[in-house]
Amino acid sequence: MADLRQELKEKIIEQLNLEEFTVADIADDDALFGDGLGLDSIDALELIVMLDKDYGIQLTDPKEGKEIFKSIAILADYITDNRAK
Amino acid sequence: MKKVYINSAVTISAQDTFESDGFLNAVKKLSGKTVAARYPNYKDYIAPANLRRMAEAVKMGVTAASKALKDAKITQPDAIITGTGMGCIDDTEKFLNAIISNDEQFLTPTSFIQSTHNTVGAQIALGLECKAYNNTYSHASVSFEWALIDAQLRLQQEESENVLVGGYEELGKEIITYRRMMEDVDGLGIQVPFGEGASFFVVSSEKTEHSVELIEIGVYSTISTESIQDSLKQFLAKNDLDLSDIDVFVSGRNGDGFDIYYDLTAELFENITQLQYKHLSGEFYTASAFGLWTAYSILSRQEIPEAIIFKGEIKSDSHIILLYNQFKGRDHSFILLKR
Known part of the structure; x- marks a missing residue:
């Protein structure tokens, strides 16, 4: 699980061009949206594509994303339970 | 207007x-x-x-x-x-x-x-x-x-x-x-x-201390080498100007075979300062905007940098500048500025 959390942080920094952040700056429970990392709706689209491409998870209900993308810890748990690859 | x-x-x-x-x-x-x-x-x-x-x-x-x-x-x-x-x-x-x-x-x-x-x-x-x-x-x-x-x-x-x-x-x-x-x-x-x-x-539409007047812009998809001089003269005439009214001529020379258009138009301006700019900006589709910046700066500062002189001497003052650009013999444009 720790490896997956590390992997997700690296992917988020790279794919969302978060040049100001390092992996060490992102705590497992930090909010990804709003006051945390400050991600927005376009970033959410990028995360949905990443889930599909890298883990074989297709989110069909947008409301689902709101819960799943709350933090790295919650996202990693969801991927572990639902991944197809 | x-x-x-x-x-x-x-x-x-x-x-x-x-x-x-x-x-x-x-x-x-x-x-x-x-x-x-x-x-x-x-x-x-x-x-x-x-x-x-x-x-x-x-x-x-x-x-x-x-x-x-x-x-x-x-x-x-x-x-x-x-x-x-x-x-x-x-x-x-x-x-x-x-x-x-x-x-x-x-x-x-x-x-x-x-x-x-x-x-x-x-x-x-x-x-x-x-x-x-x-x-x-x-x-x-x-x-x-x-x-x-x-x-x-x-x-x-x-x-x-x-x-x-x-x-x-x-x-x-x-x-x-x-x-x-x-x-x-x-x-x-x-x-x-x-x-x-x-x-x-x-x-x-309001003039300020550093204003340069944009007199006219002309765009032509195609002009032959035989008619480029007449096209330029007609553009000037449409704006009540003659060749002798132009103080500075700025062309978009890039060194390719189509520079013949600039050579032909330059023949009309033998006795005035002729400038070029693409050796400083590089060539790209909107390089003429860099040319316009150059012409605006010349008129507002009343200064011509040595680096852009193609031919002729620097005159003490410049009032009307004509810019001419084309790409591969197509998409010709004339821009007239005045101060």
Whole structure:
């Protein structure tokens, strides 16, 4: 699980061009949206594509994303339970 | 009809034109196939949260636009009009390559959204929270000229008082390089590097201390070498001007075989100062916007840098400048400025 959390942080920094952040700056429970990392709706689209491409998870209900993308810890748990690859 | 004035001009180019107060005093000699612009410190103009998604064209465009507005002391323009030949080519390359490498299964949203030609105009408007008229023209090497004509018409017809107008281009990573390679197939290709940049202007119906009058813009899709001299004379006559009224002639020479058009028009201006600029900016579809920045600077400063002289001597004062540009014998444009 720790490896997956590390992997997700690296992917988020790279794919969302978060040049100001390092992996060490992102705590497992930090909010990804709003006051945390400050991600927005376009970033959410990028995360949905990443889930599909890298883990074989297709989110069909947008409301689902709101819960799943709350933090790295919650996202990693969801991927572990639902991944197809 | 109201007159049209250029009240500020800002360019980000391969030269030190953005942060320097000088006017092409210490120029960099360009070499190689392509040459990138000198990028300013974008963080002075764009919030880091917005900056992270922007490709170079967007960053250059938003930054140049921001300074042009500041220099003209305008906070909200009545219109934002941009011109670009290739648009946001870097993001276009990114999302097309992603489609190929992902077997057409996944589309990367950010690069797709930002690949459109009107991204720069849109990002400027978003930053200013400006809901005014916003348009982008893409017509190869007369993209900027069409944007300028739109701005001119809006001011003349009193639909706007202050218009932000600009041209931009970025190199990207692949397509421009391939296009550049085509130039080297025979010895008649473009002899200056392919470049990039963003030039923005505030044009207004109100004259200020640094104003330069934009008399007229003429755009022609095709002109033969036999008729280029007559076309130029007719353009001047339409504006009640004669060849002898022109103080400075600025041409978009790039060293290719189509420079014959510039040679033919230059014959009409044997006794005046003739200038060129693409050896300093590089060639790109909106390089003529850099040419306009150069002409505006000459008139507002009453100074001609040595680096841009093609022929003739520097006269003590200049009042009317004619710019002429074409690309591969097509898309000819004349721009007349007066101070």
